Amino acid sequence: MQISDVQSALELEIISGTPETTISGGYTSDLLSDVMAHAEEGDVLITIQAHNNTVAVASHVESPAIIICNDRPIAEGMIEAAQEHDIAIFRTSLNQFEVSGRLHALLE
Numbered sequence: 001m002q003i004s005d006v007q008s009a010l011e012l013e014i015i016s017g018t019p020e021t022t023i024s025g026g027y028t029s030d031l032l033s034d035v036m037a038h039a040e041e042g043d044v045l046i047t048i049q050a051h052n053n054t055v056a057v058a059s060h061v062e063s064p065a066i067i068i069c070n071d072r073p074i075a076e077g078m079i080e081a082a083q084e085h086d087i088a089i090f091r092t093s094l095n096q097f098e099v100s101g102r103l104h105a106l107l108e
Contacts, residue, residue, distance in 0.1 A: 001107060003044065003065050003088060010092060010102055012067060016079045017088025021064040025107065028100045032057045039063060046099050050074045055081040064088060069096045 004019035006012065024042030029035050030049050039045065041062040047054060050072040058066050065088040068074055074091060082089045092099060 003090075006044070006103060006106060007090060009106055010067075010094065010099060012090035012092050015068075015074055015089040015091055016082050017065065017086070019088065021088050023064055026100060026103045027061075027063070028096050030096075036060060044103070046096050046103070048072050048096065050078060052077050052081045054078065055085060055087060058082075058087050059085040065090065067092060067099055069094055069099055 001023055003021040003023050007019050023044045026046055027035060027039035027043040028046040030047050032053055035045060035057050039061040043063050044065045044067055045058050045063045046067045048069050050068045054066060055078055068091045071093045
C-alpha cells in the first residue's frame with residue numbers, strides 16, 4: 001500500500017519525505033528497543049517519540065515512514081536525519097491507538 005493512501009485516509013500532515021513510499025504493515029511502540037526487536041521491514045512506525053533516535057531505529061528496521069501522534073512537536077534535527085535516511089515523517093493529532101486501528105483496517 002502507498003503511504004499516500006494512508007496519509008489521505010488518516011489526514012496526516014506531511015512533515016518530510018514522499019507520500020509515494022510503499023508500506024506493508026505497521027508497528028506501534030514508544031519503546032525503541034521494542035521496535036528494534038519486533039518491527040519488520042516495510043512497517044510504518046507509529047509513535048510519540050519525535051527525536052533523532054526514532055529515525056535511527058526506523059532506519060535500522062528498514063521502516064519507510066514514521067507517524068508521530070498527539071501533534072507532538074518535531075525537532076529540525078529529526079527532520080534532517082529522516083531526509084538523510086529517506087524516511088518519510090507524518091504527524092497527526094490522533095493517538096497511537098486510533099492510528100493503529102485505522103491503519104490495520106486500511107491494510108486488510
